[in-house]
Amino acid sequence: MKNKSKLINLSLTHIIMIIFLMMLLFPTFVMLSTSFKTFEGVLGWPPQWIPDDFQFVNYINVWIGDYQFYKPFLNSMIIAGSVGLLSLLLGTPAAYALSRYKFAGRKLFLFSVLATQMFSPVVLLVPLYKIVRSMGLINTFTSVIIGRSAFALPMVIWLLTGYLSNIPKDLEEAAMVDGCSLFKSLYKIILPLAGPGIATAGIYAFIMGWNDLMFSLTFINEAEMAPITLAMSDFVGKNVVYWHEMMAAAVISILPVAIMFSYIQKYLVKGLTSGAVKG
Amino acid sequence: MRKRYLPYLFIMPAVIFMLLIVAYPILLTFRSSLFHEVLIRPWEGVEFVGMDNFVTLIKNQEFWSSLQRTAIWTVSSVLGKTLIGLSIAILLNQKFKFRGIYRTLILIPWVTPQVVSAIIWRWVYNGEYGMLNYVLMRLGLINTGISWLGHKTTAFIAAVINDMWIGIPFMIVVFLSGLQGIPNELYEAAKVDGANRIQTLFKITLPQLKPVFLTATILSIIWTFNSFNIIWVLTKGGPVNATETLVIKTYKEAFGKFDIGMGSTYAVTTFILLMIFSLFYWRMFSEKDEI
Amino acid sequence: MMKKYFTIGLMLILISLITFNVLAEDKIVIKHMEPGDDAKLGYVHEFADAYMAKNPNVEIEIIEVGWGNIYQKMMSMAQAGTMPDVVYVGSRWIPVLAEMDAIQPLDNFMTEDKVNDYSDSLLNTANYKENQYGLPRAYSTKTLFYRTDLIDSPPETWEELVEVAKEVQANNEGMYGMGISGAKHVSTTSQFFNYLFQAGGKVFNEAGEPVLNSEEGVKALQFYVDLYREHKVTPNPVEYNREELPTLFSTGKIAMFVCGPWGKSIIGRQPENEETPYQTALLPKGEHRKSILVSDSYVMAKDAGQEAWDYLNYITNYNNQTYYDYEYGSVPVMKEAADSRRFQQDEFFKTFLDTIETGEPQPLPIVWETFEDILTDSIQAALMGDMTPQAALDQAVERIKSENIAPVK
Known part of the structure; x- marks a missing residue:
């Protein structure tokens, strides 16, 4: 009796999940399917899920052929990687302080961190543009990196604070009693324990950088330095929209991050737990 | 002695960085909102006009209709994300085979850059060649293709769906983590008391989830309110102004007309609205118990 | 300690990124x-x-x-x-x-x-x-692209344009007689201006004031809107800009459209081809034979x-x-x-x-983008049936005036 209801429950869960996933991944299927079509195949009716004239050449064209997408891909990697590093570098100490000390201004700081989320980056483009220009950073990766990091930082701090709060204070105190300096104990004890959390926060920031269009559109002038999102949006702006090649480009823009995510998926859930509950 | 300045030392780099890159531009925006400055009309000059821009804004019917549209946009999208996210999270919180695979697949929309997602959806929605029409026709739900982005209502719904699509994974992950934080003893106790599943859901799961719920929804509301890329790529605010939310409007003022004064006024107004709303929301939901 | 080196390392990376650009x-x-x-x-x-x-x-x-x-x-x-x-x-x-x-x-x-x-x-x-x-x-300049295998003689007047479009549409299933554009895109303005000029209308008068809502202007927009709403000979214009029409044409979804010479390269075939043979004709005339330059x-x-x-x-x-x-x-x-x-x-x-x-040359308002936004808004409103052409153009004129973007004389 009980087993039976459990079985029904389980199969119901699977059915709902599968239907949900089919709906959720519908655009993803369309993207994949289109990316293997010919131009004629794209505009045919009825559309085919698995194209008759299946071709892989779209990917080669996009990657190293006409479009040279490996360049924007590398640019995106540089930008997103630096955003991840910079956010962690700034965010980890701040999160450590928030999780370990009660100090005057702590609440104000936490509140300000939330408030920054209320200004859409779009809104700040004009003043940011002026700042970037006055710093002589127009047309540099640096401009995009610092811009994006500033907007990734609040969430990074939020995530990390939660993570670090979960690591017992006694550990580093014990280490310090043993004669370790504060920094040494941080480096030896805390960082390794917080590893998954730091990775999660870093990847969150990485994705923010990977996602960026607004800052690179505004600050970067040369096609050579364009990240993948900008290259994609230029792709759309041309007269003929080559959907098959565009979708191949889209797959390329999603794949690396998707692979990274599947690795940290477990930690991601844990990381957010502690962050959400304590934050 | 050391401990007193230590925390400040730790937060210093982040604070300085945020002050320079976020706070300073925000201040500049506040300042610009008090000036008349149109970059492409240098002959009109830069002039201090006090609250004039805000008066113009409040008197402008377009602002009010855009605000209303933004509210509908935010509420419908966040509601969808929350309900779907919560249901799926509850399902995934059970222990069963292949759970890991589901959890991984669910993250795909999240890792899709917003612009790229909008490009994909535009292709899905295409009235003549789009897969959506094809599938709906095959399922017998519609007879002829619908021009999804070509009508005001469908374009709005289409944009909401795209925005939900991007946002659902985050919701699932956050709720899932919240669910895992609920102590098992509570469920055991409920079982002993003979509570059924629905009762357990409303008496234990949801109340316990409240802090997570609050944080997740408020973040989602702020992000959705300010969502730009998806609408811009899908419709540019059209047809007519069916998808012209406040952010799109702000962008058009600041980067279409290069009217820095009015653009900043829109930005500041959006900020104030969100700020008031957040405080109110936080109050309303966390009145009784402390978080 | 390590952290310090890490910081320094990162800074070096950032600095080198900057210098690369100024070499x-x-x-x-x-x-x-x-x-x-x-x-x-x-x-x-x-x-x-x-x-x-x-x-x-x-x-x-x-x-x-x-x-x-x-x-x-x-x-x-x-x-x-x-x-x-x-x-x-x-x-x-x-x-x-x-x-x-x-x-x-x-x-x-x-x-x-x-x-x-x-x-x-x-x-x-x-x-x-x-x-x-x-x-x-x-x-x-813009001409009318038409399918030579489906249309014997290209339409000469507005009335013929509607007739021919209806006829082709009736004879070919799954095909629209024509394609016009109504997306938020610069081409929507120039597609509409052809009809405006043909009706004898103007965007700005000699003194530089907007006069889109003249009788001629309303007539032109009415005709443009009717192609979609009344005669139903075009796919939903709001979804397309002009540059997407050649693709609809080359896949056999439409039989006529108005475009510049680059239409050929977007179609991707020479006029004499097996699948979609086509040729160009002068734009059908309204009151006048006019086209936008x-x-x-x-x-x-x-x-x-x-x-x-x-x-x-x-x-x-x-x-x-x-x-x-x-x-x-x-x-x-x-x-x-x-x-x-x-x-x-x-x-x-x-x-x-x-x-x-x-x-007839394109009008030159001081700030084109705002002008374009105003005008496409109005054209879309009329195409959607939210406003009559008269009301839509009245609104456009009013907004052009309040934005102060009429050309300087």
């Missing part, structure tokens, strides 16, 4: 920004390469950008004082660039011979406040010097210009080229040349 080069670098599709950019590179081969001390740096992004990018650059030396722009942007002091008049650079290469009316499309700010690069121009940044001009002069010389026109498929820009047999003998091209005399 000085020995050669004279000319920056040239060009929007467009791959075919067009191909010719641009071809000319630049040829120029560099002749002038080894010069390096031409081509900044490629999509039409969808160029306006914002150009404006950001103009404000930052980093406007590229040579930029290809829609002539509609010349007023604003000139007012912002981002570009310079070319009068001092242009020799008499250079001036004589172009007709006066064409030079005027890139002239602002008596200064020649742009060198016209592409000049376009639009030009794109090269402009030079405020601080660009002689080297930039020499390059610009080279890529726009008679041979290169004419080669580009013919290969890429633009209406010939140079006076003499238009008369050459090469263009006259081509049936496809000849229609575009014949259209020139019916041409």
